[in-house]
Amino acid sequence: xxxxxxxxxxxxxxxxxxxxxxxxxxxxxxxxxxxxxxxxxxxxxxxxxxxxxxxxxxxxxxxxxxxxxxxxxxxxxxxxxxxxxxxxxxxxxxxxxxxxxxxxxxxxxxxxxxxxxxxxxxxxxxxxxxxxxxxxxxxxxxxxxxxxxxxxxxxxxxxxxxxxxxx
Numbered sequence: 001x002x003x004x005x006x007x008x009x010x011x012x013x014x015x016x017x018x019x020x021x022x023x024x025x026x027x028x029x030x031x032x033x034x035x036x037x038x039x040x041x042x043x044x045x046x047x048x049x050x051x052x053x054x055x056x057x058x059x060x061x062x063x064x065x066x067x068x069x070x071x072x073x074x075x076x077x078x079x080x081x082x083x084x085x086x087x088x089x090x091x092x093x094x095x096x097x098x099x100x101x102x103x104x105x106x107x108x109x110x111x112x113x114x115x116x117x118x119x120x121x122x123x124x125x126x127x128x129x130x131x132x133x134x135x136x137x138x139x140x141x142x143x144x145x146x147x148x149x150x151x152x153x154x155x156x157x158x159x160x161x162x163x164x165x166x167x
Contacts, residue, residue, distance in 0.1 A: 029069050029164055032119055036070035036163075037078035041111070047089035049148060056086065056111070059156045069164045080124075082163060084113045087128065089151075091144065094134050107147040108132045113159050127162060129155045 041056045043049075060082070064072055075081060087110045094106035110130040116123050133150025135143040 030117070033079045033117065034071060035073035035078045036064060036080045036082055037073055037075040038064065038082050038084075039075055041084040041086060043086045045086045045089040045109075047091075049089065049145075052086060052089075052148070052152075055149070056084065056152050056156065059152055060084070060159065063156055063160045064163075067160060067164065079117070079119050081116045081118055082113060082159070083116070084111055084159070086111045089148070091147075102137050104134050104136050105144070105147065106132050106134050107144065107151050109148070109151040109155060111155055111159075113162075115163055125162065125166060129158045129162075131155045131158065 038057060038060050041053050041060070043053045045052075061072055064070055070080070073079075088108075089110075090108045092106055092108070093102045093104075095102070095104040097103045108130065109132070110128055112126070112128045114123055114126045131151050131154035133147035133152075133154070135147030135150075137143075139146070
């Protein structure tokens with residue numbers, strides 16, 4: 001193998017190892033936006049999962065606190081507001097074994113978010129996010145929640161990414 005090819009492989013391997021380890025602190029956020037309010041996410045999905053609104057709101061808030069691009073504030077004083085509505089949640093077979101036995105199921109969640117600049121009174125972006133989480137059928141409702149939480153975590157990470165670097 002030539003030295004150039006080895007160098008490219010090293011860069012690819014290093015990049016692959018860094019996927020998932022990110023922080024967007026200070027990346028592209030308009031300088032006048034320092035604080036963000038995250039009101040409780042609405043649930044219009046009719047899926048009937050107790051606490052899904054509160055869990056998604058808590059997950060979002062934790063991500064924004066950890067990322068440190070904004071300070072989380074109450075709606076009355078925040079420079080920006082991130083509103084969310086869970087629009088759809090489905091639960092369907094994901095993997096079927098021989099003999100048509102369902103081995104795992106997939107929760108798919110969709111949520112619409114709006115990011116508003118309260119200082120200039122304008123919507124910066126509005127987008128629908130969709131993601132999924134699989135769970136084994138043998139675990140019952142506790143495993144179903146694991147699948148739902150995985151879908152929720154993926155969506156909240158996508159929302160954070162869009163908010164702090166989607167400019």
